[in-house]
Amino acid sequence: MGFYRNARVKDAAAFRRVLPLILVTLVAVLFLVYLLRTHSVPHTVPMSSFEQVKRYSDRLLDNIKKPKLPNRSSLSILLEQRNSLPPRNLDLFPTLEKDYIPIVLYVHNRPQYLDIVVKSLSAVEGISETLLIVSHDGYFEEMNKIIDGIRFCQVKQIFAPYSPHLYPDSFPGVSSSDCREKGDSQKGKCTGNPDQYGNYRSPKIVSLKHHWWWMMNTVWDGLNETRGHAGHILFIEEDHFIFPNAYRNIQLLVELKSKKCHECYAANLAPSDVTAKGEGGQILIAEKIGNVGYAFNRTVWNKFHSKARDFCLFDEYNWDITMWATVYPSLGGPVYTLRGPRRSAAHFGKCGLHQGQGEKSPCIDNGVVNIEVEENDKVRNLHSDWNVDYIVNQQGYKAGFKGWGGWGDDRDHQLCLDFADMYPLQTPYHLL
Numbered sequence: 290m291g292f293y294r295n296a297r298v299k300d301a302a303a304f305r306r307v308l309p310l311i312l313v314t315l316v317a318v319l320f321l322v323y324l325l326r327t328h329s330v331p332h333t334v335p336m337s338s339f340e341q342v343k344r345y346s347d348r349l350l351d352n353i354k355k356p357k358l359p360n361r362s363s364l365s366i367l368l369e370q371r372n373s374l375p376p377r378n379l380d381l382f383p384t385l386e387k388d389y390i391p392i393v394l395y396v397h398n399r400p401q402y403l404d405i406v407v408k409s410l411s412a413v414e415g416i417s418e419t420l421l422i423v424s425h426d427g428y429f430e431e432m433n434k435i436i437d438g439i440r441f442c443q444v445k446q447i448f449a450p451y452s453p454h455l456y457p458d459s460f461p462g463v464s465s466s467d468c469r470e471k472g473d474s475q476k477g478k479c480t481g482n483p484d485q486y487g488n489y490r491s492p493k494i495v496s497l498k499h500h501w502w503w504m505m506n507t508v509w510d511g512l513n514e515t516r517g518h519a520g521h522i523l524f525i526e527e528d529h530f531i532f533p534n535a536y537r538n539i540q541l542l543v544e545l546k547s548k549k550c551h552e553c554y555a556a557n558l559a560p561s562d563v564t565a566k567g568e569g570g571q572i573l574i575a576e577k578i579g580n581v582g583y584a585f586n587r588t589v590w591n592k593f594h595s596k597a598r599d600f601c602l603f604d605e606y607n608w609d610i611t612m613w614a615t616v617y618p619s620l621g622g623p624v625y626t627l628r629g630p631r632r633s634a635a636h637f638g639k640c641g642l643h644q645g646q647g648e649k650s651p652c653i654d655n656g657v658v659n660i661e662v663e664e665n666d667k668v669r670n671l672h673s674d675w676n677v678d679y680i681v682n683q684q685g686y687k688a689g690f691k692g693w694g695g696w697g698d699d700r701d702h703q704l705c706l707d708f709a710d711m712y713p714l715q716t717p718y719h720l721l
Contacts, residue, residue, distance in 0.1 A: 356707030358451060365455050368428060368448035372507075376420060376445040376514065385443065386418035390539060390584065391515055395424040395504055396527040397496075398454075400431040402638055403527045405658055411441045414667070415536040420514060422447060424507075426500035427454030445514060449503050451704065453492035460700055461499065462492050484697030485604050494606045494695045501608035502600065503708045509590045510712035521556070523584040528638025530660050531558075531582070535633040537669035539584055542573075546627045549677050550575050554589045555626040558582025558634035561683070567631040571672065575625040576680040578617065580609040582634035583626065592620060594709060601705035605692030618688035625679070629671045635660050 361369075394410075396403055410416055421444045423436050428448060436446055456462030468479035471487045481489050508515050508522065515522065521543045525531060535558050542556035553575055560567055561579035568574065593600075599615045600608075617624040637658045696702075 356710040357703070358707055358711075359456070359460055359704070361450065362455055364428065365450040368455070369450040372447045372450075372512075374445070376443040378440060378443050381440065382417055382443050385420060386415075388520065389419040390521050390523050390536070390543065391420045391422060391508075391518065392523045392525065392536075393422045393424060393504070393508055394525050394527065395426070395500065396432060397426045397500070398429045398432060399527055399638070400429070400435060403432055403435050405637070406525070406527055406529060406531065407435055407439060409531045411439075412533050413531055413536050414533055415540075416442050419443075419536065420445065422508065422512070422515070424500070424504040425449065425452075426496055427452045445512075447504075447507060447512070449500050451503065451708075452500060453496045456492075461495070461704060481700070482698045484694035485691065486694045488694060488697075490698040490701060491695065495698075495701050498606055498608045498611065498696065499701070499705065499708070502705055505590070505593070506708050506711055509587065509594075516712070519587045521584040521586045523558075523582065525558075525582050525634065526580075528636060529581055530635045530637050530658060532633045532635070532662060533667040534669050535582065538629060538633045538671055539582070541669060541671050541673065542627050542629070543584060545573065545671075545673055549573065550625060550627045552623045553625045553627045554578065554592075554620075555583050555585040557584075557626045557628040559632040559636070560628065561626075561685070563636040565632070566635075567629065570630050571675055572630055573671070573675050573677045574628050574630060574680060575677050576628070577613070577683050577685065578624065578626040579628075581636050596620075597706060597709035601702050601709070603692055604694050604696050606695030607693070610686050610690070610693070613686040614688060614690040614692065623681075627677070631665070631670060633666070 392410075394406065410421070419442060421439070421442050423444065423446045425432065425446065425448045433446075436444065451461055453462040458464065460467075464480065466480045468481035468483070468489045470489075471483065473479045473481075473489070483489055509518075510516050521539075523536075523539055539556055539558060546553045546556055550573075555578050557579045559565075559579060559581040560574075561577050563579070563581055593612075593616060596616045596619055599619055600611055603611050603615045605611045605614065637660060
């Protein structure tokens with residue numbers, strides 16, 4: 290019975306996403322049939338008839354539930370308009386390679402880290418063959434200048450228009466009516482819900498999860514460049530040093546995943562233990578999905594998207610812990626990722642995403658990294674004839690963990706759910 294319930298939930302989620310398209314198509318077909326039956330068959334249908342179809346279809350779409358996103362600031366509107374701009378460097382790289390794997394780099398405000406990551410990407414073999422998408426959580430001029438300097442591939446910037454950093458005096462930023470101290474909401478004079486530990490929301494904390502979820506929905510279902518992409522997309526962060534062989538290795542891992550690891554939902558460039566360099570040897574590793582250099586395809590994204598309520602309602606401000614504790618366990622079986630025995634990306638950050646610049650006591654890091662790149666890290670160092678070693682019963686966050694909190698406000702829950710409904714017509718229905 291559990292299998293059938295899961296199947297019905299997945300089918301229902303997919304159906305809701307394409308329902309508007311189905312309704313509009315049905316209305317248009319029925320109207321044209323009516324015209325053909327009630328008129329002599331003309332060489333063309335009168336334009337006024339098509340206009341009637343469009344007006345009726347628009348009215349139908351207006352009645353479909355739309356997400357209630359926050360009121361926009363002028364900066365938010367301007368940044369979202371920039372999201373529609375085409376990639377830069379098309380004059381240098383007019384075409385992309387067949388079966389390319391887009392790379393999405395998500396950033397906040399750690400320019401000393403971003404500079405290192407961009408320099409490491411410039412040395413990646415094959416980087417000129419693909420599209421780099423940089424997703425910004427807020428607008429910070431120093432971060433923008435670093436991306437402006439990229440000349441080694443096609444690059445597109447997108448900006449989260451509902452980032453708390455763009456709303457200095459209203460939700461999803463800080464509002465004057467927000468509850469701040471434990472017990473404030475019981476006095477009935479403020480807005481907000483505490484988390485499971487009695488603490489109220491902190492915009493700079495909740496922005497981590499909001500940005501990741503907005504980015505995923507936008508990249509997979511919103512952008513012209515990627516919403517029709519059925520293959521894998523690689524996601525990296527602003528404190529991930531990328532080795533020269535990373536792109537060639539992820540290409541091979543993606544190819545081998547369907548052949549050698551049917552339980553693998555993703556491919557990773559590094560172990561799930563961010564401090565590990567890998568086991569070495571001549572074997573592929575299947576383990577839990579890590580948060581450093583991970584790639585998955587649209588089929589997997591649709592599975593994740595169907596778990597929007599699990600993701601958005603879990604009281605945990607970290608997106609990765611939320612996935613480990615709620616989403617992955619709910620998929621109905623083992624969830625593995627495939628990686629090599631030697632890392633092709635390394636986490637080097639000391640300051641958290643929410644510990645950037647412009648704070649009273651910012652996290653200070655001079656951005657110096659000491660990651661040794663050996664000759665073996667400059668070429669593809671995986672082989673298709675290697676066997677797969679499965680690591681089971683790993684330590685770490687899993688089903689049953691109740692979360693660290695920081696995500697108890699109903700407004701954050703609703704904004705997260707609204708992000709999942711931003712693009713109801715964008716996903717090609719034949720890929721669902």
